[in-house]
Amino acid sequence: MYKPLFFTxxxxxxxxxxxxxxxEQFVIQNTQTLQITSEFNKQSYELYVRLPKGYKKSTRxxxxxxxxxxxxxxxxxxxxxxxxxxxxxxxxxLVGISYSKGTNPLFSRTRDYTPTFAPKETxxxxxxxxxxxxxxxxYVKFIDNQVLPLIxxxxxxxxxxxxxxxxxxxxxxxxxxxxxxxxxxxxYILGSPSLWYDxxxxxxxxxxxxxYNSALPATVRxxxxxxxxxxxxxxxxxxxxxxxxxxxxxxxxxxxIPNTSHFSVFALLLTEGLVELYxx
Amino acid sequence: MYKPLFFTxxxxxxxxxxxxxxxEQFVIQNTQTLQITSEFNKQSYELYVRLPKGYKKSTRxxxxxxxxxxxxxxxxxxxxxxxxxxxxxxxxxLVGISYSKGTNPLFSRTRDYTPTFAPKETxxxxxxxxxxxxxxxxYVKFIDNQVLPLIxxxxxxxxxxxxxxxxxxxxxxxxxxxxxxxxxxxxYILGSPSLWYDxxxxxxxxxxxxxYNSALPATVRxxxxxxxxxxxxxxxxxxxxxxxxxxxxxxxxxxxIPNTSHFSVFALLLTEGLVELYxx
Numbered sequence: 001m002y003k004p005l006f007f008t009x010x011x012x013x014x015x016x017x018x019x020x021x022x023x024e025q026f027v028i029q030n031t032q033t034l035q036i037t038s039e040f041n042k043q044s045y046e047l048y049v050r051l052p053k054g055y056k057k058s059t060r061x062x063x064x065x066x067x068x069x070x071x072x073x074x075x076x077x078x079x080x081x082x083x084x085x086x087x088x089x090x091x092x093x094l095v096g097i098s099y100s101k102g103t104n105p106l107f108s109r110t111r112d113y114t115p116t117f118a119p120k121e122t123x124x125x126x127x128x129x130x131x132x133x134x135x136x137x138x139y140v141k142f143i144d145n146q147v148l149p150l151i152x153x154x155x156x157x158x159x160x161x162x163x164x165x166x167x168x169x170x171x172x173x174x175x176x177x178x179x180x181x182x183x184x185x186x187x188y189i190l191g192s193p194s195l196w197y198d199x200x201x202x203x204x205x206x207x208x209x210x211x212y213n214s215a216l217p218a219t220v221r222x223x224x225x226x227x228x229x230x231x232x233x234x235x236x237x238x239x240x241x242x243x244x245x246x247x248x249x250x251x252x253x254x255x256x257i258p259n260t261s262h263f264s265v266f267a268l269l270l271t272e273g274l275v276e277l278y279x280x
Numbered sequence: 281m282y283k284p285l286f287f288t289x290x291x292x293x294x295x296x297x298x299x300x301x302x303x304e305q306f307v308i309q310n311t312q313t314l315q316i317t318s319e320f321n322k323q324s325y326e327l328y329v330r331l332p333k334g335y336k337k338s339t340r341x342x343x344x345x346x347x348x349x350x351x352x353x354x355x356x357x358x359x360x361x362x363x364x365x366x367x368x369x370x371x372x373x374l375v376g377i378s379y380s381k382g383t384n385p386l387f388s389r390t391r392d393y394t395p396t397f398a399p400k401e402t403x404x405x406x407x408x409x410x411x412x413x414x415x416x417x418x419y420v421k422f423i424d425n426q427v428l429p430l431i432x433x434x435x436x437x438x439x440x441x442x443x444x445x446x447x448x449x450x451x452x453x454x455x456x457x458x459x460x461x462x463x464x465x466x467x468y469i470l471g472s473p474s475l476w477y478d479x480x481x482x483x484x485x486x487x488x489x490x491x492y493n494s495a496l497p498a499t500v501r502x503x504x505x506x507x508x509x510x511x512x513x514x515x516x517x518x519x520x521x522x523x524x525x526x527x528x529x530x531x532x533x534x535x536x537i538p539n540t541s542h543f544s545v546f547a548l549l550l551t552e553g554l555v556e557l558y559x560x
Contacts, residue, residue: 024312024313025308025311025313026307026308026311026328026354026376027305027306027308028305028306028307028355029305031306032304032306033305033306071309072360073359074306075308075355075356075359075362076358077359078306078355079352079353079357079547080352080356080546080547082351082352083543083544084544087543088543261367261368263363263364263367263368264363264368264551264555266359266360266363267356267359267360267547267548267550267551268551270547271540271548275544
């Protein structure tokens with residue numbers, strides 16, 4: 001008889017001391033959301049802004065760290081910054097650009113992060129997603145003409161220290177940016193870039209850039225997981241080409257992070273990239 | 281005249297296409313919050329629950345990963361799980377226990393995560409925080425008698441696979457648990473534990489445990505940052521003692537993660553610990 005009684009009492013106590021609330025989702029501290037519609041593709045996006053702890057009490061400007069693929073990156077980056085800011089690294093303003101509202105995230109990232117229309121690419125998310133591919137051009141104009149000015153108008157951004165963070169397709173997008181408008185950001189943290197996309201079209205873009213430019217004014221840190229197979233080979237080949245170019249004003253490095261996959265590498269590269277660029 | 285006109289147009293376009301909303305904070309997907317009051321210290325807490333993507337469509341039970349220090353850990357863990365679940369690792373239910381409501385977080389973690397009352401400890405958060413120290417005993421009873429039963433009553437938890445994650449004071453707390461009630465969880469990811477606390481009182485607790493026990497039924501993964509100085513030495517000493525004990529049923533390892541600090545190590549150890557315990 002003892003055990004059932006104990007369990008009954010326990011159940012009563014549980015009911016008494018706990019309230020199961022309506023399912024409120026978890027909110028990240030120090031964040032706010034701005035709404036923005038792209039002039040270039042008429043899609044609506046959200047900007048998630050995380051201000052550093054010291055922001056309100058200071059009057060100074062802060063570096064800006066812009067990230068994509070916010071479904072995972074904004075949470076990871078917020079947690080990492082919470083621990084590291086003011087300790088391992090200086091304080092920064094973090095801004096994430098959501099996928100466009102009402103769009104399948106896989107379609108949104110295929111449309112916005114890939115540089116060319118490649119309906120026959122079979123390694124993308126799907127055949128259907130590939131039908132909207134290749135609009136990185138519009139997305140970069142959106143960042144340049146709307147996102148960065150809006151953020152600068154609302155927050156104290158140090159415009160001379162802006163960092164772009166991209167992983168996977170986002171790493172491809174970042175590579176596209178440095179080969180078309182390198183000084184859009186001063187620095188780039190690029191992880192596991194999808195250099196394979198559309199028969200490695202990014203290699204042709206680099207060749208074209210090299211034809212007309214002797215300088216590449218940007219600081220770039222590439223990272224990739226040691227278990228990423230062919231993507232590691234692609235990145236090594238790409239960096240080998242960069243080595244030969246000898247671009248002026250180009251500060252770049254790449255690092256293979258051992259024992260990590262395309263997915264497990266992200267939190268590691270973000271931590272390391274932030275320490276590289278903003279380490280105290 | 282061209283440039284000013286351009287900027288004016290740009291400003292008009294910005295106003296037209298963007299709406300600066302009231303500051304909505306960023307919400308983590310697939311999460312919900314439960315309210316709970318501890319019978320043991322009468323404090324109220326929130327439980328942040330993140331369900332795996334496949335939860336709704338399945339009927340099976342999932343391992344439980346319980347974390348503390350949710351001000352940073354819940355965001356980091358949610359982002360990491362979003363990328364890794366179903367790929368690098370199997371799906372798990374993540375639960376974070378908040379600091380007690382209305383309490384300074386530094387007081388809350390000092391009260392709940394430290395094993396002894398140590399008013400004279402000078403390396404804690406503050407002299408004032410130390411005045412409430414040493415109530416880990418109550419916190420563990422709260423987890424055992426209220427948190428775990430509540431979660432199990434609301435969600436499909438595999439009760440044979442429960443993991444405790446703790447960092448810093450949380451790593452001390454996890455060590456305290458394995459030395460008093462090791463089978464409360466089946467496995468532990470413990471980062472940068474504060475073994476220095478209260479003149480290394482945890483070493484005495486281990487000695488007492490060894491006196492009365494020949495087994496330590498738990499799987500434990502310790503991690504620490506290579507730049508943590510004396511804390512690395514402490515952990516190595518502690519693990520050296522464990523080596524000598526030869527506890528039965530004790531599966532443990534420790535790893536120094538190079539080039540990381542007490543703060544930058546967290547996302548790395550969480551990634552690695554989850555892959556260690558739940559890797560596919």
